[in-house]
Structure formats: structure tokens, C-alpha cells
Amino acid sequence: MEDLERALRTHPFIADLEPEHVRFLVGCTKNVRFRPGEYLVREGQREDRLYLIREGTASIEMPRSGGDAVVVETVGPGDVLGISRVTPAKAHLDVRAREELVAFAVDNACVLQKMNADPRFGYAITRKLLERTYDRLARARLQNLDVYR
Amino acid sequence: MTATTARQTRSPYLPTPMVVAEVTRDLEDVFTLSFDVPEGFPFRPGQFNMLWVHGVGEVPISISGDPGEPTRLVHTIRSVGNVTRAMASLGVGSWLGVRGPYGTWWPLEQVRGRDVLFVAGGLGLAPMRSAILHVLSHRADYGRVTVLFGARSPAQLLFRDDLQRWRGRFDCWLEATVDRAGRDWFGPVGPITHLVADVPLKPETAVLVCGPEIMMRFVVRELERRGVPDDSIWLSMERNMKCAVGLCGHCQLGPFFVCKDGPVYRFDRIAALFDVREV
Numbered sequence: 088m089e090d091l092e093r094a095l096r097t098h099p100f101i102a103d104l105e106p107e108h109v110r111f112l113v114g115c116t117k118n119v120r121f122r123p124g125e126y127l128v129r130e131g132q133r134e135d136r137l138y139l140i141r142e143g144t145a146s147i148e149m150p151r152s153g154g155d156a157v158v159v160e161t162v163g164p165g166d167v168l169g170i171s172r173v174t175p176a177k178a179h180l181d182v183r184a185r186e187e188l189v190a191f192a193v194d195n196a197c198v199l200q201k202m203n204a205d206p207r208f209g210y211a212i213t214r215k216l217l218e219r220t221y222d223r224l225a226r227a228r229l230q231n232l233d234v235y236r
Numbered sequence: 237m238t239a240t241t242a243r244q245t246r247s248p249y250l251p252t253p254m255v256v257a258e259v260t261r262d263l264e265d266v267f268t269l270s271f272d273v274p275e276g277f278p279f280r281p282g283q284f285n286m287l288w289v290h291g292v293g294e295v296p297i298s299i300s301g302d303p304g305e306p307t308r309l310v311h312t313i314r315s316v317g318n319v320t321r322a323m324a325s326l327g328v329g330s331w332l333g334v335r336g337p338y339g340t341w342w343p344l345e346q347v348r349g350r351d352v353l354f355v356a357g358g359l360g361l362a363p364m365r366s367a368i369l370h371v372l373s374h375r376a377d378y379g380r381v382t383v384l385f386g387a388r389s390p391a392q393l394l395f396r397d398d399l400q401r402w403r404g405r406f407d408c409w410l411e412a413t414v415d416r417a418g419r420d421w422f423g424p425v426g427p428i429t430h431l432v433a434d435v436p437l438k439p440e441t442a443v444l445v446c447g448p449e450i451m452m453r454f455v456v457r458e459l460e461r462r463g464v465p466d467d468s469i470w471l472s473m474e475r476n477m478k479c480a481v482g483l484c485g486h487c488q489l490g491p492f493f494v495c496k497d498g499p500v501y502r503f504d505r506i507a508a509l510f511d512v513r514e515v
Contacts, residue, residue, distance in 0.1 A: 146425065158417045161425045185422070229427035230415045234451040235358030235388050 091116065095191060098139045099165045100215060108208050115197035121145075121184035127168060128182040136192045138168040143188030148181045156181065160226065167219050169195070248481045251288045251333025254309070256326055262394055266359065267324055268300065268312045271334070276306040278337075281344060281366035282472060282500045285336030286480045287311060289326075293319040296477040296495070298363035299337060303370050309334070312362035312394070338480045340500040342367040343470060347442035351379035353435060355455050357386040357428055357447030361394045363472050363499075364446045368402065375407055382435055383410040386428030386451070390414055390421045411435075429458040437462055446472040453510065456503060466504035473498045473506070 092113045095101045101109055119138075121127060128134055130150055144163040148156035159180070162168060168182055168190075202209030258270040269287075271277075279285075279299050288294040295317070301310030315324040326332065344367060352371055356364045371378055383402060387393050393412060403410040411431050413424040424431065428447075432455055443464055445452050452471050459469055475487035475494040482496030490509040492498060503510075 144424075146419070148419075156419055158419065158421065158425045163424075226427050226430060229429060229454060232450060233388065233415070234427070234448055234454070235360075235386055235392070235415070236448060 091118070094118075094141075095139075098141065098191065100139050100167050100219070104211055104215075108211055111201050111205070111208055112193065112198070115194045115201065116191050119190050119192040121188040121190075123184055123186050125184050125188075126181060127184060127188070127190075128178045128180070130178055130181050132178055134169055134176055134178040135195050136169060137195055137198070138182075139191040139193065140164055140166050140168065141189045141191065144185045145182050145188055146185050148183055150181050156183075159230075160223075161185070167216075248335065249479070251286070251294075251335045253331050254334045256328055256330045256332060257308075259326065259328060262312060263392060265315045266312060266394065267315065268310060269323065269326065269332070270301070270311075271309040271332075273307050273309050277309045278306045279303060279309075279366075280337070280341030281370050282341035282363055283337035283339050284363070284477075284480075284499065285309075285311065285334050285338065286477075287313075287319075287323065288333030288335070289319055289322045290331070290333065292322040294333070294478075295319045296338075296480060298472075298499075300362040300365045302373075303366050304373050312359070312365075314359050336480065338495055340498055342444055342472075342500055343442070343502070344370055348377045349379065351438055351441040352381050353437070353441055353443045354381075354383045355428065355432060355443065355445045355447070356384070357451040357455075358388070358392070359394065360445075360447030360451070360472070361385055364444065365395060365398065367444060368398075372402070372405070372408060380436070380441075381408045383408065384428060384431045384435065385410070385412040386414070386431070386447070387412065388415050390417055390423075427454070429454050432458040432462070437464060439463065439465070439468075441468065443469045445469065449474065456510070466507050467502055469503035470500055471503055471506070472500050475499075 092109055095109055127138055127145060140162060142164055144161055146158045147160045148158050150156050202212055254271040256269050257272040260268040262268055281303050284296045284298045286294050287297050297311045297313055300312040301308055313320050313323055315321050354364055354368055368383060371381055399412060402408050413426055413428055413431050417425050443459055445455050473489060473494050475489055477495040478484045478486040480495045482493040487494040
């Protein structure tokens with residue numbers, strides 16, 4: 088547990104959380120590893136984990152008929168996946184490991200329970216998720232602007 | 237009097253006829269025209285020429301060739317209007333009028349000894365290519381060299397051979413990102429600002445930015461967030477240039493004429509104009 092706590096602290100999403108909040112998260116977190124081509128998230132399936140990527144990259148893809156896909160964004164070390172899903176919902180895109188990927192998988196239901204139990208913890212996590220959400224929204228807007236025209 | 241001196245001393249409006257020596261189709265709507273100039277056509281990376289198609293018109297086009305090879309004049313052009321569409325139909329042996337070189341240039345002498353970061357988007361790689369080639373051929377004069385390039389899709393990546401060559405060097409770090417891709421693209425997908433956010437920067441890193449103005453605006457914001465001072469950032473601005481000698485006023489940008497005072501500006505000189513909505 089102590090090792091996981093120390094490892095968690097190295098992730099930018101966690102780095103400046105209060106120690107007691109990190110300890111809260113440890114109980115909801117496990118290390119996961121994906122092989123290249125393996126899916127972290129499948130469209131239409133229940134998205135019940137928050138992934139904090141440690142190593143490797145993943146592509147966020149819109150599947151198309153015929154097995155092809157459009158890659159709309161790639162994420163890598165330090166990024167967070169599943170940010171809009173503190174409450175369980177179905178995924179609207181696929182996320183696929185492009186190479187060997189190592190991440191912390193945080194159980195959303197477990198985090199939500201702790202957020203409800205401790206509003207300070209809930210506020211700290213919500214704020215971090217909002218920052219990440221805004222960052223990703225800004226990226227998506229910029230891509231939509233077609234700035235290289 | 238040499239041919240080069242003669243060209244510089246006669247009327248600035250008089251183009252020199254040149255014969256197209258090579259045509260390269262870079263992208264569906266982008267092509268490169270090369271001219272052999274045995275007497276030499278010295279220029280500084282970042283400068284532009286006015287290219288004239290007889291009976292059609294004249295447009296400003298950045299020089300994209302190697303400054304170390306002054307007998308070969310190279311322009312990379314996007315086919316977007318009447319003049320550039322006419323240029324796109326030219327073949328080897330066709331004549332074109334050339335006058336120049338005009339404008340300011342990338343501060344490659346000034347930033348010697350410093351790390352250099354090139355940030356280019358879309359066709360913005362063309363005016364930057366000369367500067368990158370210069371830096372790579374004088375590699376010992378500079379610190380860490382990084383090239384970040386953004387395009388709409390992998391099919392829109394310009395100068396693929398150059399990108400591969402630069403990436404293959406051990407003394408140049410290159411990353412290209414696209415807005416959309418298929419699974420056969422192994423690079424990053426996302427805005428170029430995301431690459432800028434992750435690139436190693438020192439306070440004295442010189443950053444050279446070229447691309448559509450909207451892209452440069454977001455890149456500059458990211459650089460400011462990263463703590464890069466305004467006087468370490470240079471941008472190549474684009475305006476509707478006509479006379480190219482600072483007389484007609486078509487390319488006015490606040491108190492500046494882009495053809496004469498630009499196109500390359502140190503950012504602190506134009507920072508106040510950058511967010512003005514109608515300049």
C-alpha cells in the first residue's frame with residue numbers, strides 16, 4: 088500500500104493532493120497494464136474506471152464500420168482518461184493502447200463513495216477533474232478550429 | 237556589375253524573368269517551384285519574393301530553399317487564388333517574374349549558442365524550412381534544436397522527406413502532430429499547443445513560430461504560460477502584400493508594413509497588436 092501511495096504521488100493528477108486524500112485514493116486504485124492494441128475503454132460499455140496513465144500512449148478513437156477507426160486524440164504519461172465519468176456511464180468512444188501502457192486504474196464507484204463521505208476530498212477531486220476537463224475541452228476546440236488552414 | 241547587384245539596383249517593381257527548373261507536387265494543393273540561378277540569389281531565411289505570372293498577377297511567396305545553396309531558388313506554394321492557380325499549371329521551362337528578396341528574416345545569427353525551438357503549422361513549415369536547414373548545417377553553433385510541426389492530417393504533412401531526415405538525426409528532436417488520423421498514424425493526435433506544453437524549454441530558448449495567425453496566437457499563449465519571455469519569441473506574420481517595398485500600405489499591421497518591417501517580428505514588438513481584433 089505504501090508503495091502504491093508513493094507511486095501515485097508521482098502522477099501529476101495526484102502530486103499536489105493532501106496526503107490524507109492520496110491515502111483515500113489508494114484504497115480505490117490498482118496498477119494495470121495493457122498490451123499494444125488492447126482496449127482500455129470500449130464504446131457503449133460501462134465506463135467505471137478513471138485511468139491515470141504512467142507509461143505508454145493510447146488513442147481515443149471513433150470506431151467506423153469495417154474495423155477502421157478515426158483517431159481523434161492521443162494521450163500519454165501524465166494524462167487522465169475517463170474524466171467525465173465520476174458517475175458511471177457508457178463510453179462514447181474507444182480507447183486503445185498504442186504500445187505497452189501502464190496506468191493506475193481508479194474505481195469510480197469507490198471514489199464517489201469517498202467524495203460523498205468527505206466533501207473536502209470531493210472538492211479536491213472535482214476541482215482536479217474540472218481542470219483536466221477544461222484542458223481537454225480546449226484541445227478539442229482547437230482541433231475543431233482547423234488552425235492549419 | 238554582377239547580375240545580383242544589377243537586380244538590386246534597378247526599379248524595385250521590375251521582376252527578373254526566371255525559368256522553372258523543377259516542379260514538385262508536395263500535396264494535393266501545394267507545389268514547389270525551383271529555379272536555377274547560376275549567378276546566385278542570396279537571401280536570408282524567412283524572406284520572401286514577389287512572384288509574377290505574366291497577364292495574371294503577382295503574389296508574395298516565402299523562400300523555402302536552402303540558403304547554403306544560393307544558385308537554387310525554391311518556393312513552396314499553396315494553390316488558393318488566381319495567381320497561385322496559374323502557377324500550379326506551370327511546368328519545367330515556363331517563365332516566371334521574380335523580384336526580391338524582401339522583408340526581415342529569422343534571427344539565426346542573434347540566437348547562436350542558444351537552444352532553438354521551431355514551431356510550424358501547415359504551410360508555415362515552408363518559410364521555416366530555410367531556417368531549419370541553416371541551423372542544421374551550422375549545428376555546432378546552436379544548443380538543443382527542436383522542431384514541432386502540426387498539420388490537419390498525415391496526408392497534409394509537408395516536406396515528408398525532410399521530416400524523415402531531420403527526425404533521423406541524433407542532434408535534432410522532431411515531433412509532428414495532426415488533428416485527425418487513422419490507425420496507421422503512429423504519432424500524436426491533438427493540437428500543436430499540446431506538444432509545446434511538453435517540450436523542454438530553458439528561459440533563454442529562442443522560439444521561432446510560423447503558421448496561420450490563429451495557430452500562432454494559441455502557441456504564443458502556451459509559450460507565455462511556460463514562461464518564455466516575449467523577446468525570445470519570433471513570429472512570421474502574413475498580410476496582403478502588393479508592392480513589397482513599404483509604399484502601397486496594403487500590408488499594414490498597426491504602425492508597421494509587414495513587407496518591409498516584417499514578415500518576421502520579435503513578439504515583444506507586436507504583442508500589443510496581437511490581440512487587437514481588427515488590425
